[in-house]
Amino acid sequence: MKIRDAIENYTFVLPAVTIFSVFYIIPFIWVFQLGMFEWDGISFTRVFVGLQNFKEIFLQDSNWWQSMWNASYITLIALTFQNILAFMLALACDREIRMKNFYRVIFFIPPVLSEVVVGMAWRFIINDIDGANIINRMLIGMGFGNLAHNWLSDPNTALTTVALVHCWKGFGWGFLIFLAGLQTIPRELYEAARVDGASAWQSFKKITMPLMVPVMVLVAILTVLGTMQVFVLIVSLVGGEFAGHTSVPVLRILASMRGSSRFGYACAQGITFGMVLVAISFIQYRFSKKGH
Amino acid sequence: MRRRGLGIILFLLFVISGCCPVSVDSKPSISVWHWMTDRDPAFQELAKKYEALTGVKVNFELYAPSDAYSQKIRAAAQGTNLPDVFGILGEKRDFASFIKAGHILDITSYMEANNSNWKNNFFPKALAVNEFGPGNSYGIKPGIFGVPIDIMTIQMVYNKKLFEQLGLNPNRPPKTLQEFLDIGVKIRAAGMQGLVSGWGEVWMIDCLANNYAFNIMGKDKVLATIRGEVAYTDPDWVKVFSIFKRMQDSGVLAKGLVTMINKSAEQIFANEKAVFAFNGSWCVNVYKGMNPSLEYGAMLPPAASSQYPMAIWGGAGSSFMVNARSKNKEEVVKFLIWLTDQDQQAYLAQATNNLPANKNSLTKIPEILAQFARGMDYATHPNVWGVSEFSLVIEAFDRGIQSIIIGEKSPEQVASDVQKIKEREMAKKRAK
């Protein structure tokens, strides 16, 4: 009986584990091995270099760590700005308010649009000569003319501008997951709280927030993963790494892989990147568990 | 309920597998993989003609965008599933790796058959890109390994209407850097935009900087630098870096140039919002689509020195390679000879507004394309130098110029940064 029980349990995870082992673990082992080789991605021969690639990443590759820093900066903005926005919008749309179905559909438009359109449309809003320059015109109109400048080609604002466009593109996901999370809170809890004379703010603090913590952790981790790996949007907004000011890890990995044909090194970068992400996410996870 | 789900999957698999007809053809057929979206219709047309002519079926398969294409070629090379004919995107170094792995056929003997009949059709510079010379640094047996399909040059273009508005002679583009910078002052005063180009995607910066390096110090010194015999901190190199600072200071560079992508640069120039553009000969087709009435001329980048001639990048725009493992090489070569013959090349040039690789097909092309073609006399390309710079050095070089333009670093600083990377890479190479 116990064995049958165990077999039954394992059948639940068997399909997932099978597909995962074949299509993830095998390529992963391949990549992991390659991280210790010098290989151009073409030849049938490769040279074993041990941990040389990793040594180079950690000791010499300052461009790599700059890209990590940039990605962390974008992630920090996404974690705060994007997620707070998403949460507020989800709260607003969870209420009994008019046109909520309309809003729910509209907020999901940015994730659906292709990066090409997003890049073009936003360059149009932001840029001076190939666009309508809407932001600068608004600033001048409001009397902040001295703030108007080239947002994407100024090293001080390029990364933040890219990050904000990224948040705009991504908040729809957070919105959706938060909305789904809010739906799972039984309405009776709110009813009971109101009967007890709790104000809206109190029931938000006592019911909504605690029950939403797991969902917030979920969204936070997904945001970290999604944002750390951003690159298509950057290419379509500023063309690439902009003297390092908008370089991100995936662009660095692609540069090693295609630009310099250092496939082994690219694999080592990918693994280092993954390890950092795993570390961040587990710290986040642990932290939230403790805080709870 | 679960069974129904399984049923749906099985049904779907059945539908999908039912959709793959297994084609059995007795006649030889040739498969070609390429990435050139704008040339695909013309290729398909030519394939039809060739089939009607010889009965040999040619399948042109288009895989775009080029990034994904290049990954596909590399993946297929790993599985030795490359088609009969394909193109390689990448540097000469990658080309060499493909040859070493036995993917590419040495076509020298075909080229030189019948008194080099085939070879003599091409612009020598177009062929040079696909050639490995004696004693090349890649360790490849000297020979020709690819067939050029078209050629390109990368030059500057200027808007004639805006030239008139600035009070300049629209038929006399600037010849010297000083003239160019003086126009920059006028452009700034008139509130216009100067030069646009895809400098966000750095390689075009690299291209212009190398043009000036050839102009200032000559080919030999540039190649000596790549070999590591001359340092990037040499005053001549600092001069090259300084040109970008001087351009920025004069106002001849458009706003936001450092993060501009080439497609938007093309929009801006086509819509007459910029006076100059730095672009390849493919732009003729692009501008034509965006603004058929645009009046513009091509020019060499204005020279900074009279000591050495100005150089531009040019050569084969795209080339096809023959798979060394192909089962019908003879048929494949025959087809490529036909494809690069005068008439087919003229058709391709006309249909796609590209420059033909066959020099006998140059007769009936529009004036602006002819201007680009004349640039071939000044053309050079990293792929014909016989040596390659380390990619990390190229990266530092290009990034450095971006930093100079935004005023973050001085030319001297960039020169020493680049030299540092160069020395590190050379030390690494020596250690091997």
Place this chain on the structure above:
Amino acid sequence: MKHAFYYKSKKVAINTLIHIFLLSVSVTCLYPLLWMIVSSLKTQDMIFKDISLIPHQFRLENYVLAWKEGGFGRNFFNSIIYTVSVVFGIVIISSMAAYAFSRLKFMGSKFLFIMFMAAMMIPIPGSFVALYVLLNKLHLRNTPIGYILCMINVGLSTSIFLLKTFFDKMPKELEDAARIDGCSKIGIWWHVALPLAKPVLAVVVVFNALAVWNEYILALIIFDNRQFMPLQVALQTFQGEFVTNYPLLMAGLTITALPIIIVYLLMQKYIVKGVTQGAVVG
């Protein structure tokens, strides 16, 4: 009476503020969509000259051209098949696994879950080449099944993570009741857990449908024949290396965005009509 009026006007004021906030965000979301649609109705030379959002040209033939020139018919059908099968596969496989990780006790469950999570985070840079070589060895290269399996794998980890989080949140009472009634584990998963998880299942569906629908690089690499290619690959041909046909590209993008918006519209009612109703029915 005065009191009621005070509360009412306060509520109106709050609602107005909320609407202003929501509307201003909506405007930014609608703008690129409108821009895309309006551009798709213009000619190539007008697209960047005439920058207003009010269309002066109505070239509906762009859509016909895009459909024909892109060879959309066949590829559209392929994309639907791939999306439906991958999403179906992911929903079944990941919900089973997530349910097991959330509810069932077995040796190694924690380890397996952590493995999936780690996989979600470690991007494999050379995975395309690796998958190509792998599929080649399995004789699945250039077959739709190979592609579908790869894509199921891509969405698996994230979906498991999403679903597990929500399963953990859900009340166990209904499942206990079902168990006492003699329901098997599979039965509980299918009849009790899945209906309760409808909102998050809908999110999983939308998430993966979008990912599969927009994928083209893997498809391009493992398929040699045009007849297997999904819609996005056809779309790439408008976006040439040199010449971009913007109106056709925009028309193509609009056509490709539509089905995803429809999927979302179908799913979003599950996202909002959530567990409360399910619980009553269950």
